[in-house]
Amino acid sequence: MPDLIETVEDGVATLTLNRPENLNALSDEIRLGLLDAFARLGADNSIGCIVLTGAGRGFCAGGDVKTMGSRSAAVFEERAAGIARSGRVPMLMHNTPKPIIGMINGVAVGAGLSMAAACDLRVAARSARFGTGFIKIGLSGDWGGTWTLTRLVGTAKARELFFTGDMIDADEALRIGLVNKVADDADLLATTMTLAHRIASMPHLALGYTKKNLAVAETGDFVTSLDMEAFNQARCSQMEDHREAVLAFKGKRKPVFTGR
Numbered sequence: 001m002p003d004l005i006e007t008v009e010d011g012v013a014t015l016t017l018n019r020p021e022n023l024n025a026l027s028d029e030i031r032l033g034l035l036d037a038f039a040r041l042g043a044d045n046s047i048g049c050i051v052l053t054g055a056g057r058g059f060c061a062g063g064d065v066k067t068m069g070s071r072s073a074a075v076f077e078e079r080a081a082g083i084a085r086s087g088r089v090p091m092l093m094h095n096t097p098k099p100i101i102g103m104i105n106g107v108a109v110g111a112g113l114s115m116a117a118a119c120d121l122r123v124a125a126r127s128a129r130f131g132t133g134f135i136k137i138g139l140s141g142d143w144g145g146t147w148t149l150t151r152l153v154g155t156a157k158a159r160e161l162f163f164t165g166d167m168i169d170a171d172e173a174l175r176i177g178l179v180n181k182v183a184d185d186a187d188l189l190a191t192t193m194t195l196a197h198r199i200a201s202m203p204h205l206a207l208g209y210t211k212k213n214l215a216v217a218e219t220g221d222f223v224t225s226l227d228m229e230a231f232n233q234a235r236c237s238q239m240e241d242h243r244e245a246v247l248a249f250k251g252k253r254k255p256v257f258t259g260r
Contacts, residue, residue, distance in 0.1 A: 004033035005055070011048040011200035012193065013041050013098075020056025025064040026086075026111055034089045042096035045259045048200030048207065050096075051192060052119060053103035062110025062133060083142050086111070090118040090144040094215065097208025099199050103192040104179065109133040109167075114145030117152055120211065122179040123195065124170040125188045130178060131167040151218055153177055203241035204259040 005016040015037055017024035024030075041047050054060055093100055093115075102119035110133040116122055132149070134141045141162060150158040153176045161168070173179045183191040199207065209232040216228045236242055240260045248255035 002033070003027050003029035004037070006037055008047070010197060011046060011204075012051060012196045013037075013044075013047050013049075014051045014053065017052075017054040017060055020054070020058065022064060023058030023061035023107055024054040024056070024112070025061045027064065031086055031089060035092060038089070038092040038096050042092070042098055045204055047098055048202065048204045048259075049196045050098050050100045051103050051196050052100055052115070053105055053192075056106070058106040058112075059102070059104045059108040059128065060112025060115055061107060062112045062114075065137065086143060090114065090148070093118040094144075097205075097211055099207055099211060101192060101196050101199075103188060104128045104130075104170075105185075105188060107131075111143040111145070114141070114143030114148065117145055117148035117178070118143070121195070123181045123183060123188065123192045124173060124179040125185045126170050126182055127185050128170045128173070129167050130170075130173050131165060132162045133165055135163065136165040149178075201257070203236075203239070203245070203257045205239060206236045206241060209236055 001018055003018050005018050007014045007016075015034065017030055019025060019027060019030070038050070041050055099121065100119045102116045102122040104116055104122055104124040106125065106127065107129050108116045109129075109131045113130055113132055116130070132141065132145065134145075146158070146162065149161065152158075153161070157176055160166070168176075168178075170179065170182045174182045181191060181195075213225070213229055213232055217225050220228070241255075241257045244257060245255045
């Protein structure tokens with residue numbers, strides 16, 4: 001079986017990390033597969049939403065600790081280049097025009113937590129647990145986790161989680177704003193897919209422009225956000241989906257979006 005499984009249904013693409021025996025610890029096949037999938041799905045106008053999850057009882061345990069010794073022995077420049085290549089995955093997640101939902105079915109630690117934080121939305125199983133983990137194995141963090149976690153939970157809480165490596169449960173993750181929803185384990189798939197299909201039913205190009213606006217709002221100033229909104233709003237107003245929505249509103253019917 002491949003380390004990454006991809007399925008598509010009704011405009012929703014699901015990417016499943018498939019190393020359940022290792023709690024879906026990252027492999028080169030997963031890294032390369034995610035790079036390909038996010039780039040390809042991001043350019044596919046038939047896709048309205050991407051769901052990222054893990055097989056078995058874990059979302060992602062981060063880097064495979066069993067192989068870290070050999071990687072750490074590499075020449076510094078080679079090791080830094082390898083980590084930078086891995087960083088292309090969260091960058092693609094940030095830049096893809098498709099909303100990404102993390103379906104957090106179990107433990108999310110280290111780079112697994114960073115990957116979850118790089119999603120646009122997160123739905124967690126009640127049994128899920130979260131931790132930065134890096135400090136406990138003498139590392140400082142990668143996959144953009146320090147950037148994304150700080151923006152999700154705030155500076156003080158992010159520092160606490162990184163400095164201590166403490167694990168938190170799903171309810172605490174919801175309380176601090178790390179996840180958007182918590183569902184009973186048996187309801188996780190249905191809860192996530194209901195949200196994913198709801199998003200995928202929206203105008204796909206407008207979703208992409210909305211994600212761009214929100215990304216700029218995280219780091220840009222107010223003027224930059226206003227300029228971005230003006231450009232993207234004008235662009236969306238020229239699309240067939242907008243005209244269809246106006247006609248549907250006037251006709252008191254449900255719009256039929258075509259992604260154009």
